[in-house]
Amino acid sequence: MLNIDPSWRHIVSPDFTPYDSMDPERKILLTGADLFFPEPCLPSHVIDATKHALDEGRTHYSLANGYAEPELREALVHKLKTFNGLDVDPETELLVVPSSAMGLYLGIRICVTPNQGDEVLNIEPGFSENINDVLQIGAINVPVPVREETGFHLDLDAIESRITEHTRCIVLTNPNNPTGTVYDREELLGLADILERHNLIAVVDQDFERQVYDKEYVTFATLDGMRERTISVFGTSKDMGLTGYRVAYMVVPKELFPILKPAIFNMHGPTNTFAQIGAAAAFNDPQYANDWVELMRSRRERGQRILDDIPGISCPLPEGGFYFWMNVSRLGTSEEVRDWLIKDAQVGVGLGTWFTPLGEGFLRVMYGAVPSEALYDEALRRMDTSLRKLATIKGIA
Amino acid sequence: MLNIDPSWRHIVSPDFTPYDSMDPERKILLTGADLFFPEPCLPSHVIDATKHALDEGRTHYSLANGYAEPELREALVHKLKTFNGLDVDPETELLVVPSSAMGLYLGIRICVTPNQGDEVLNIEPGFSENINDVLQIGAINVPVPVREETGFHLDLDAIESRITEHTRCIVLTNPNNPTGTVYDREELLGLADILERHNLIAVVDQDFERQVYDKEYVTFATLDGMRERTISVFGTSKDMGLTGYRVAYMVVPKELFPILKPAIFNMHGPTNTFAQIGAAAAFNDPQYANDWVELMRSRRERGQRILDDIPGISCPLPEGGFYFWMNVSRLGTSEEVRDWLIKDAQVGVGLGTWFTPLGEGFLRVMYGAVPSEALYDEALRRMDTSLRKLATIKGIA
Incomplete structure (x- = not known):
């Protein structure tokens, strides 16, 4: 074994391998690992x-x-x-x-x-x-x-x-x-x-x-x-x-x-x-970026209405950024609910625990990371259906 | 004073201010701080x-x-x-x-x-x-x-x-x-x-x-x-x-x-x-880069012949790179000879001491850092004249 700084052996990055199992034809990623902003991206x-x-x-x-x-x-x-x-x-x-x-x-x-x-x-x-x-x-x-x-x-x-x-x-x-x-x-x-x-x-x-x-x-x-x-x-x-x-x-x-x-x-x-x-x-000439903020505002509002309405979930309107910090703790751990969405809805969202152990019970849903409104709305529909199903399974109604 | 890593206060870079005094119309820099390779640069x-x-x-x-x-x-x-x-x-x-x-x-x-x-x-x-x-x-x-x-x-x-x-x-x-x-x-x-x-x-x-x-x-x-x-x-x-x-x-x-x-x-x-x-x-398609190597070989050979022939100077043919590591210690310190070339010839070369104190008595002459053959030859002519003048002043003939 090479003699290196031992603390460097403990450096980790988020593990994206769970998303590898998703159906390439159907999957929608809201993790932020892929891309941001609508396509075509730049003016x-x-x-x-x-x-x-x-x-x-x-x-x-x-x-x-x-x-x-x-x-x-x-x-x-x-x-x-x-x-x-x-x-x-x-x-x-x-x-x-x-x-x-x-x-x-x-x-x-x-x-x-x-x-x-x-x-x-x-x-x-x-x-x-x-x-x-x-x-x-x-x-x-x-x-x-x-x-x-x-x-x-x-x-x-x-x-x-x-x-x-x-x-x-x-x-x-x-x-x-x-x-x-x-x-x-x-x-x-x-x-x-x-x-x-x-x-x-x-x-x-x-x-x-x-x-x-x-x-x-x-x-x-x-x-x-x-x-x-x-x-x-x-x-x-x-x-x-x-x-x-x-x-x-x-x-x-x-x-x-x-x-x-x-x-x-x-x-x-x-x-x-x-x-x-x-x-x-x-x-x-930053008008295009300011236009995106309005697009993000619209995604934020319609996404929040849908997700916050799901039994057992709390998804407040974020004050900034382009992601929801969604409390799913009544439905399971971050990992359980993330894995459920991967399997049941082919929607990939971020684990709360990527953001320290205090993120347990949360998911980060990056609504800025899909290239089109149609794809975003499809992701919302699937999450709505899938998380309601999970809430029913968990006995939350 | 802010409380920072004290060792960072000692980080230095080469000081390029001596070159600021050069005549903008006449100066030729062979320091490597500016650009490399001929113009137009890329194919x-x-x-x-x-x-x-x-x-x-x-x-x-x-x-x-x-x-x-x-x-x-x-x-x-x-x-x-x-x-x-x-x-x-x-x-x-x-x-x-x-x-x-x-x-x-x-x-x-x-x-x-x-x-x-x-x-x-x-x-x-x-x-x-x-x-x-x-x-x-x-x-x-x-x-x-x-x-x-x-x-x-x-x-x-x-x-x-x-x-x-x-x-x-x-x-x-x-x-x-x-x-x-x-x-x-x-x-x-x-x-x-x-x-x-x-x-x-x-x-x-x-x-x-x-x-x-x-x-x-x-x-x-x-x-x-x-x-x-x-x-x-x-x-x-x-x-x-x-x-x-x-x-x-x-x-x-x-x-x-x-x-x-x-x-x-x-x-x-x-x-x-x-x-x-x-x-x-x-x-x-790296042919252009290989062509440059031949250009550098030619600069290396004609530069070395001129510089090594100057009394009091040793400038061997380098085995690689596109710079000479020239011993000028019989003419003065690195700084003295560098400053002489700035003032007398409007040619800027690198201080040997940029490369640790063991570089004292040397200059690095970066022949890959001029955009044209004409400019390189002009730099060689001026260095030849100017360093011979310095050798005479120093009583080396």
């Missing part, structure tokens, strides 16, 4: 800008400051100002990276000294990659539970009670994945106060920031004093549908920029040049 | 395949096993067999990553447990990113010097004498950057024997494998027993000129594949989908 101005960059020979290594090509830099400065309310100096605060996964990894990594007992707070249930990052880096994950009764909003007392001299940062996914919770200004102000008092860093994942329904969206770094202690990570996959482009970006404290810049260079280097040009075109 | 079959992928909607997240789209997987299996002599099972040995920098980072990272005194052997002078990786990860870099008198070939006794119970792996850049050394089969067999006896892993960077002049190139993993303990990292930037594409790949021991796969997912995720299709087209 012509994005594709054309990418192709134009290729025609123009924009295939060279992108070594501009912050690894941002001029067009993308300009587009992001505008987007951050108008969408997020952040006035960013691209020379000292903006970094382009190839994925928000990498932004989050870097954000957590810079905060902690590996294998020295440093602790990272993660809201749970929560995005499993963030917890995997902590373990992969060699830090200690400290779960801060949030409860269904409060809509999975932050419990500030629970956060503060878990802070020790070893705590280095908190990871916040806003809108949350999987719960869909969009944090209120008031609770974020409370969190800011805690971070300030304990000199902690916030690593904030804003991947789903565009999908916020009927409520104010607060970019954490806009709060007083938080700009200096927040590593904000933004993607283009969920925001602009550029899943295969692999372009993401970070807004970081000026203090950390000169440290993160060479760290990114050593660990990865610049991001694809022509993909950056395509991403710039997307941000400069 | 139409590569660009067209990339554009075709965009037209076909190949813009989705690429979640095939090993993060390799089918076309690239097939192209790489063929390339690895015919070029490297490696019969690879893509299901259990091949991983696509967005850069060889990331492949090397991952390769080193999996071998060591951070901040536990684990040691990594690096051949020095050597590629500074590999040493930065070791420090950034939290391991101890153990330099193994190689000497000019032996053409910077491996000193097996020096390697073995530095192995302790804390040693985990050796990083090998073959062809070497910056020395251009291409390791002989015999010395690699000696190294293999050492690794076997001490149960160590080899992390091998094969970025410049196509630029090997008049000598056998040995892919380390083809040696008996080495497949099981070698993490081979391959790029497409120097090999196929795809610098802005950001596509690289790794061949890893079967034992490590199931560990690296989720680790890559957590740290980064898949690689750009349409860039992978373009890279597949490049590997399927």
Whole structure:
């Protein structure tokens, strides 16, 4: 056996093999493992800008400051100002990276000294990659539970009670994945106060920031004093549908920029040049992405009405994102109900336990991950029939 | 001050600010920081395949096993067999990553447990990113010097004498950057024997494998027993000129594949989908890249004749790569001679000390990093005149 970091032997990803048994002709996946957004996915101005960059020979290594090509830099400065309310100096605060996964990894990594007992707070249930990052880096994950009764909003007392001299940062996914919770200004102000008092860093994942329904969206770094202690990570996959482009970006404290810049260079280097040009075109004309939000709003409303009406199931309207966090605990464990839907309905949904053990009893139903309305409605019909059948079997009526 | 990993405050990249003073109209950069290969850089079959992928909607997240789209997987299996002599099972040995920098980072990272005194052997002078990786990860870099008198070939006794119970792996850049050394089969067999006896892993960077002049190139993993303990990292930037594409790949021991796969997912995720299709087209029809090797051979020969003839300078023919590792120590320190060339000739070359302190007295002259023969010849003329002037000033004739 090779002599490697023993902790790496425990890194796991969600197991997708149960979906392999599904009927290829009939199966509908709402797991998020496959694709997002309707087909055809991207509008012509994005594709054309990418192709134009290729025609123009924009295939060279992108070594501009912050690894941002001029067009993308300009587009992001505008987007951050108008969408997020952040006035960013691209020379000292903006970094382009190839994925928000990498932004989050870097954000957590810079905060902690590996294998020295440093602790990272993660809201749970929560995005499993963030917890995997902590373990992969060699830090200690400290779960801060949030409860269904409060809509999975932050419990500030629970956060503060878990802070020790070893705590280095908190990871916040806003809108949350999987719960869909969009944090209120008031609770974020409370969190800011805690971070300030304990000199902690916030690593904030804003991947789903565009999908916020009927409520104010607060970019954490806009709060007083938080700009200096927040590593904000933004993607283009969920925001602009550029899943295969692999372009993401970070807004970081000026203090950390000169440290993160060479760290990114050593660990990865610049991001694809022509993909950056395509991403710039997307941000400069984002109407298609805003139209998708309306489509997602409609899927969210009709899906919630159907699923929440099933006996034994609670499926509230999510505040953000494009997935339901559905409580099925009266019908069985996450795995039992997931497996039932695979077998009985040929519909694949995500296990709650992918999002920490606190996700037990839940399923994540990713309504943004089907290519057409017809397929979505078919999935809803089948889930409705199948879960009602299961409720009857379980004696719930 | 934010409370971060203190070791990250010491991560540095080469300082390019001295080149900022150059005359924008006249300057010629042979640093490698800008671009590689002649202009126009890429042939139409590569660009067209990339554009075709965009037209076909190949813009989705690429979640095939090993993060390799089918076309690239097939192209790489063929390339690895015919070029490297490696019969690879893509299901259990091949991983696509967005850069060889990331492949090397991952390769080193999996071998060591951070901040536990684990040691990594690096051949020095050597590629500074590999040493930065070791420090950034939290391991101890153990330099193994190689000497000019032996053409910077491996000193097996020096390697073995530095192995302790804390040693985990050796990083090998073959062809070497910056020395251009291409390791002989015999010395690699000696190294293999050492690794076997001490149960160590080899992390091998094969970025410049196509630029090997008049000598056998040995892919380390083809040696008996080495497949099981070698993490081979391959790029497409120097090999196929795809610098802005950001596509690289790794061949890893079967034992490590199931560990690296989720680790890559957590740290980064898949690689750009349409860039992978373009890279597949490049590997399927690599004549343009082979033509470049002949161009590089010609640059190498005429550059070496001129530079080696300058009094006080030793510039041997490199065995591989597309750069000279030029001893200028009789004319001054690396920095003095580099600065002289900037000021007197408006030619920018790389500091030897970018490649560890053992690079003192050397300059790396990257002849692959100018877009045209005319510009290269102009750079040679100016360096010839300017360095002869400096030799005269220094009293060397």
